Amino acid sequence: MPIVRHLIDAAQGKHPITAARSSHWPKVREEYLKLHPACELCGGNDTLTVHHVRPFHLHPDLELDPANLIVLCEAKKGGVNCHLFAGHLGNFRSFNVDVRTDAAEWSAKIKNRPLADT
Secondary structure (H helix, E strand, C coil): CCHHHHHHHHHHCCCCCCCCCCCCCCHHHHHHHCCCCCCCCCCCCCCEEEECCCCCCCCCCCCCCCHHEEEEEECCCCCCCCHHHHHCCCCCCCCCCCCHHHHHHHHHHHHHCCCCCC
């Protein structure tokens, strides 16, 4: 199944078809999710992705570095795919080096948003 997921991701522009992940990636991803079990933007815990701040295919030396990782979701909670929105600025062919700051700012806005009287 991993090859199918890889092909689907490549077709969506998430990473080039030639990019090869480290054999250590699954363990690093699993451990990172244990430490960070929720989306850092919306706080959700469905459809989580461990996102690379600097893409692994451009910075292979940072692929397994926890300082280069952030958890975002693709759950579309409230209509937003946090991974696509904050991690890729709306286009999987792009990346956002300020994703940590952006996720923290949006998280604060969501937590403190005004609600209309009902």
